[in-house]
Amino acid sequence: MTLTQTRPGPVRNTAERLSSVSSGNALELRGVTKLFGALAAISDVTLTVRPGERRAVLGSNGAGKTTLFNCVTGDFLPTSGTIRLFGEDVTSFPAHERIRRGLRRTYQISLLFGGLTVADNVYLACRGVSRGRFSLLRPRINDVLVARATELIEAVHLTPARDTLVANLSYGQQRQLEIALALAGAPRFILFDEPAAGLSPTERAELVSILTGLPAHIGFIIIEHDMDVALRVAESVTMLHNGRVFKEGTPEEIENDAEVQELYLGNGHG
Amino acid sequence: MTYAIRTTTTAQPTLLEKVPPLSWALALLLLVMPLFASNFVLFQIFGWTFILGMIGLSLMFLAGYGGMVSLIQMTVGGLAGYMVAILGTSGVPTISLGWPWWLYIPVAILIAAVFGTLVGALAVRTEGIYTIMITLAIASAFFYFTRQNYGLFNGYTGFNRVVPPDLFGLDWRQATPFYYLTLTCAALSYFAVVYVARSPFGLALQGVRDNPRRMGALGFSVTAHRILAYTFSSVIAAVGGILLVWQNAQVSPGTAGIPQVIDILVIAVVGGIRRPIGPFIGALIYVLLRVYSPDVLLAFGLSGERFKLLIGLGFLVIVFFSPDGVLGLWEKYKARREKQADPLRGGRP
Ligand SMILES: Nc1ncnc2c1ncn2[C@@H]1O[C@H](COP(=O)(O)OP(=O)(O)OP(=O)(O)O)[C@@H](O)[C@H]1O
Ligand SMILES: [Mg+2]
Numbered sequence: 001m002t003l004t005q006t007r008p009g010p011v012r013n014t015a016e017r018l019s020s021v022s023s024g025n026a027l028e029l030r031g032v033t034k035l036f037g038a039l040a041a042i043s044d045v046t047l048t049v050r051p052g053e054r055r056a057v058l059g060s061n062g063a064g065k066t067t068l069f070n071c072v073t074g075d076f077l078p079t080s081g082t083i084r085l086f087g088e089d090v091t092s093f094p095a096h097e098r099i100r101r102g103l104r105r106t107y108q109i110s111l112l113f114g115g116l117t118v119a120d121n122v123y124l125a126c127r128g129v130s131r132g133r134f135s136l137l138r139p140r141i142n143d144v145l146v147a148r149a150t151e152l153i154e155a156v157h158l159t160p161a162r163d164t165l166v167a168n169l170s171y172g173q174q175r176q177l178e179i180a181l182a183l184a185g186a187p188r189f190i191l192f193d194e195p196a197a198g199l200s201p202t203e204r205a206e207l208v209s210i211l212t213g214l215p216a217h218i219g220f221i222i223i224e225h226d227m228d229v230a231l232r233v234a235e236s237v238t239m240l241h242n243g244r245v246f247k248e249g250t251p252e253e254i255e256n257d258a259e260v261q262e263l264y265l266g267n268g269h270g
Numbered sequence: 271m272t273y274a275i276r277t278t279t280t281a282q283p284t285l286l287e288k289v290p291p292l293s294w295a296l297a298l299l300l301l302v303m304p305l306f307a308s309n310f311v312l313f314q315i316f317g318w319t320f321i322l323g324m325i326g327l328s329l330m331f332l333a334g335y336g337g338m339v340s341l342i343q344m345t346v347g348g349l350a351g352y353m354v355a356i357l358g359t360s361g362v363p364t365i366s367l368g369w370p371w372w373l374y375i376p377v378a379i380l381i382a383a384v385f386g387t388l389v390g391a392l393a394v395r396t397e398g399i400y401t402i403m404i405t406l407a408i409a410s411a412f413f414y415f416t417r418q419n420y421g422l423f424n425g426y427t428g429f430n431r432v433v434p435p436d437l438f439g440l441d442w443r444q445a446t447p448f449y450y451l452t453l454t455c456a457a458l459s460y461f462a463v464v465y466v467a468r469s470p471f472g473l474a475l476q477g478v479r480d481n482p483r484r485m486g487a488l489g490f491s492v493t494a495h496r497i498l499a500y501t502f503s504s505v506i507a508a509v510g511g512i513l514l515v516w517q518n519a520q521v522s523p524g525t526a527g528i529p530q531v532i533d534i535l536v537i538a539v540v541g542g543i544r545r546p547i548g549p550f551i552g553a554l555i556y557v558l559l560r561v562y563s564p565d566v567l568l569a570f571g572l573s574g575e576r577f578k579l580l581i582g583l584g585f586l587v588i589v590f591f592s593p594d595g596v597l598g599l600w601e602k603y604k605a606r607r608e609k610q611a612d613p614l615r616g617g618r619p
Binding site for chain 2: 073074075094095096099100105107111112113114115116120123124125127128129132133134135136137138139181184185
């Protein structure tokens, strides 16, 4: 079962060409600040992630983790600072331009198409990062993207529900669908926003196996309160606190850091 | 807004299996209608129903699939009608250019589509009530402009003797040819909408309706999709507008006046904006009321002019009882019957 497309699409080629000219980081944030009125949801965040790197972002409720993701994907434009994706300055790009360059995300609160079936949701995700978005011709039975959507549905164990309207899916199934949407096309860097929240232990184990099974060239950032999940899939950790980067290090360093324990692990979130 | 329009990319059953018997019966009935229906019924009732249904359908496409309630559809149709009069022939030879039909029809549709797209480009930056307001404002501006502009639109009088070309030696304003002409155009638009709803463009439009933010996060340009939806729907509205002008043999500011603009909304909502057949049902109800209610009112000793009140009341009743229009009522009734027939829920088997 392949989780990602082996044959890179045209979008990816362009993105790769662009990234080869530059520093070679998958993601680079410099002094990113996002204000909501007077509240600085994140302030002066500087962060670099290498291609293929798997990073966990930790932090208590309201630390600014989701806001960080929103700035990276372009859901919100940052108040100040620059964001580079595969070496290219994307700070002022709309979300869809960033996605077409290989960025993907999942949402903390599932953001799906309730009026469409599972198959249609995944098909749309595959279509969004390839050509023919405006095609008036229906996909044929042997359409590559339909086949690709079927594989993705299989990969997140939703095959029995493929023709179910998404509004009628269970919570856990919706979380799985979130992940399928993020894996569509040829992702190069994925942002997972609390993918394990609300999942049963079995579903969590499945999630971990999906994450660890991703091809090595795909880097990701995962926001996760469950340390078991976070530390099993990540090789580096960034701690956010009150919108600022508080600590960076390996999982061991963070786990054993006295300040972190006091601030985060100690107060019941671990 | 979330509508449950049921759609699937899975294995397609054959046409025969897919289409319910009721639809086959309806299609057959429509095809043989001229054998027994009077000329009045063919031309005035069905011809008009198909035309208004098409313009309503163009709104259904935007509202049902795109979540955008536009009041510009009748104006787009009116503009196409004007273009046919201006580019083709009419009773005002000083303005009409007398182009051949194979040129003026596509150009008229093209101009109307460009106009609809431009309105869309303005309107998609707004949401909900503001979309209604901005499109209504442009529709009113068009109405007053055509009334005051004599150089191109011939002002208050507009154009008379705007008739279809004599293709195949037929007079297309005769009842039976006109019936088949409008039926064909209506059926083509209907199937085009049904087909496109399942195309990448149509699916993406429904995605934009359900969740624009997520569509952006999947790589779609939400704005571009919304604007192109206006383009697509404008083509249908334009064809409807041309047929309307041919039916009346004239076009004037009143063709797309404010009441007509609102009537299209009423037709689509009364019929149901969730499915493409809805506007045609709405159009039939509207036309029947328009044509027959004055007689009924007169029989009760009331002024025939009161038909508008009747239509308004009908609109209120339907919107009150079923936000999904007549189609919604029908679906509720079906659901209730199925429930009764289900022995597990206490009904008779
Ligand atoms: N759209 C918004 N408008 C105003 N304030 C916002 C908005 N989004 C987030 N905030 C505020 O910014 C701060 C950071 O929120 P954010 O959602 O990024 O936190 P988080 O770290 O993801 O928390 P959680 O663990 O609860 O998901 C919070 O104080 C929140 O109230
Ligand atoms: Mg969050």
